[in-house]
Amino acid sequence: KLARQYHLERGDTGRWRIVSRRQSYHGSTLGAMIVSGNVARRAPYLPLLAEWGHIAPCFCYHCPFDLRYPDCDIACAGDLETHLQESAPKDVAAFIFEPVVGATLGAAVPPEGYVARIAESCRNNGVLLIADEIMTGMGRTGRPFAVDHWGIEPDLILVGKGVASGYAPLGAVIVAPRVVEGISRGSGAFAHGFTYQAHPVSAAAGNAVLDYLESHNLFGRVAPAAAVLCSALASLESHSHIGEIRGLGLLLGIEFVRDKAKREPFAPSDRIAEKIHREAMAQGVLTYPIQGCVDGARGDHILLAPPFILSEEESNIISRALSSALARVFAN
Numbered sequence: 256k257l258a259r260q261y262h263l264e265r266g267d268t269g270r271w272r273i274v275s276r277r278q279s280y281h282g283s284t285l286g287a288m289i290v291s292g293n294v295a296r297r298a299p300y301l302p303l304l305a306e307w308g309h310i311a312p313c314f315c316y317h318c319p320f321d322l323r324y325p326d327c328d329i330a331c332a333g334d335l336e337t338h339l340q341e342s343a344p345k346d347v348a349a350f351i352f353e354p355v356v357g358a359t360l361g362a363a364v365p366p367e368g369y370v371a372r373i374a375e376s377c378r379n380n381g382v383l384l385i386a387d388e389i390m391t392g393m394g395r396t397g398r399p400f401a402v403d404h405w406g407i408e409p410d411l412i413l414v415g416k417g418v419a420s421g422y423a424p425l426g427a428v429i430v431a432p433r434v435v436e437g438i439s440r441g442s443g444a445f446a447h448g449f450t451y452q453a454h455p456v457s458a459a460a461g462n463a464v465l466d467y468l469e470s471h472n473l474f475g476r477v478a479p480a481a482a483v484l485c486s487a488l489a490s491l492e493s494h495s496h497i498g499e500i501r502g503l504g505l506l507l508g509i510e511f512v513r514d515k516a517k518r519e520p521f522a523p524s525d526r527i528a529e530k531i532h533r534e535a536m537a538q539g540v541l542t543y544p545i546q547g548c549v550d551g552a553r554g555d556h557i558l559l560a561p562p563f564i565l566s567e568e569e570s571n572i573i574s575r576a577l578s579s580a581l582a583r584v585f586a587n
């Protein structure tokens with residue numbers, strides 16, 4: 256709605272579409288499901304969902320174009336440029352993406368050049384760039400926002416989860432000055448409201464969390480803690496059913512494959528991610544199991560998103576729990 260209003264106020268009334276990527280997840284409301292590309296989560300509601308346009312995901316381990324970086328010339332970024340160039344009339348208001356894809360692709364990090372290319376395509380085509388940092392934001396990848404790794408400034412940044420660290424329900428949209436100015440030169444107000452918006456208790460919890468993050472330099476703890484966790488997990492990488500351990504900072508994904516050389520997934524009915532999750536949970540390690548990273552149905556992975564204060568001992572506990580979960584699940 257904010258992107259649409261921005262264009263309306265500037266007289267660009269034909270722009271309304273929000274383009275997004277297949278294999279994405281942006282939330283549960285109808286609007287969020289329309290821009291999401293997650294097959295399973297959308298399936299029951301398809302009759303309710305309009306089609307606004309989805310481009311290819313950026314996912315090197317299962318490249319949608321079956322290409323390899325850097326020879327691919329980042330074809331997935333080119334897909335956005337083509338979509339925007341070919342759209343007639345020029346009706347795209349914004350492009351929304353998750354800089355590091357959390358739930359649906361298991362912490363898939365874009366290759367160098369991707370984020371800069373899509374930012375440039377958006378700018379050149381008069382389209383707002385929306386970074387969904389609900390999972391990656393507030394320091395999780397080692398910088399305040401994941402887009403900071405690539406030095407770009409989106410027009411809108413969505414934050415949730417870490418913004419109040421779960422102590423209170425809180426989400427926010429961070430708006431670039433150029434968008435604020437566009438609206439303030441027009442009507443001067445964003446036409447949108449909820450009963451509980453600017454809720455004082457949630458806002459107080461968010462402020463307290465931000466103060467604590469800053470005063471304890473918690474963002475600064477992420478990169479060193481991630482290095483320790485990655486080295487603790489390194490011993491798992493040679494496992495014949497671990498396809499890839501990937502991620503950025505303290506947002507990591509582990510993908511399980513039936514055939515490592517061919518990157519071939521297990522059958523969804525094997526429920527591998529769920530089984531690993533259950534075995535790790537029995538040893539006190541909470542993971543986030545998901546299926547569908549390959550094509551919406553096939554592909555098993557778990558996400559790890561531990562606290563920024565993770566210690567070396569706790570990293571070792573995670574590694575041991577996963578090692579024993581793998582041994583139990585793949586015993587046969």
Ligand SMILES: Cc1ncc(COP(=O)(O)O)c(C=O)c1O
Binds near residue numbers: 358389390426
């Ligand atoms: C990337 C991303 N965007 C949006 C959402 C939706 O957030 P909420 O459940 O707070 O609406 C989530 C939730 O997991 C998410 O991971």
